[in-house]
Amino acid sequence: MDVRINQRRHKTLILACGALAKEILVLTKQSEDNVDLHCLPASYHNFPDKIVPGLKKEFDQRYDQYDQILIGYGDCGTGGGLDRFLKDYPKAKRLPGAHCYAFYAGLEAFDDMMEEELGTFFLTDYLVRHFDTLVVKGFGIDRFPNLKDMYFKNYKRLVYLVQDPTQDLTAQAQKAADFLDLEYVERNVGYGVMADDIEALTDQGRPNV
């Protein structure tokens, strides 16, 4: 999915999970002439083994056209596979942490939350908006309601990591927690480390005047 591809050749590409598209567009608004954004399907969230092949395909087409590439993924369940893959692509760098939850919350804060309660299920703005598609339908709970307990019996709480707070999303997140029978916790984390990394990247990519 080409979210924003400029006509002229640019130095910087952000190649990201579709679940981050809206947030990255906000963060790159000031430098949209210098940064191209291309997204892979957000459904890969549930199929991490598709991430590296998906990126490889994109690199085959686009890698040589850019001076720097930010990979809008954490490890995201690839078991280190993404880092091993990126070793062969020195112009590319991924976001830190195991998941988007970590780079949104901040790595230390994320570890603290896990330390506090190992059975924490995280949602972001995107995951709240698409809870039915990615969790209820994605996990097959719509077809097999008995699976809900199987998946979530060891979880104790749902932490909603808020990027851009709205009453509607908060209500949806609370509803998701109720559906899963989990305690509801809300943390207003904004864009976290991703904002810092994108700022650093776009500063480097900005033409000297």
Next chain:
Amino acid sequence: MSDQDQDDIILKDLDDNELVQQMQDDLYDGMFEEVSEGTQILLDRGWDANMVLNDALVEGMRIVGIDFRDGILFVPEVLQSANAMKGGMGLLRPILAASGTKSSTGKYVIGTVKGDIHDIGKNLVAMMLEGAGFEVINLGINTSVDEFLEAIDTHEPDIIGMSALLTTTMPYMGVVIEELEKRNILKELPVMVGGAPLNQEFADAINAHTYGRDAAMSAELAKVIMGKNR
């Protein structure tokens, strides 16, 4: 009578071969009640519990495992099949335990490693191991190296299995293996590892004996380790 009623298969009217085939189909379709009913019918007909287990349930799950590996079935469907198998196992387990055949293949200690609460895959492996005749000691989730060591002392297993779903927790498997190595246990106790983010490369890197890519394969490999592959 509706069309569906007319199409309903009466399990007790099927002969043994048809019933076993139907049970494998029902297992594939995740039909808990039907698999339980079929299991009971075969037992009532005098079938040995081990035969019911192997011919109907394990064989059915083996087919499920193949179709999962080939991308025909997905996790929710496999879990429904596992749930259906659980129905049959619930009837067979007491019989197998009473006849003393449950430990005929070997003793297997299994747990999800420390920091990880995901147990669906691990429980699936445990069930397939039971199906393969192992006595399984399931340590549950968030299992520390001390808990693994204690279980080894207490149960003297033939194999130890570790599971992890998270990239952040899978390195803990290496911690356990290192500790076993330090205590000179590793050379005599094969360690199997598995979980969604793992691969053979990782298993080799942490010096695991065997990597099991899915539940059915893990049970087969465990039998190979015990020298009882068919």
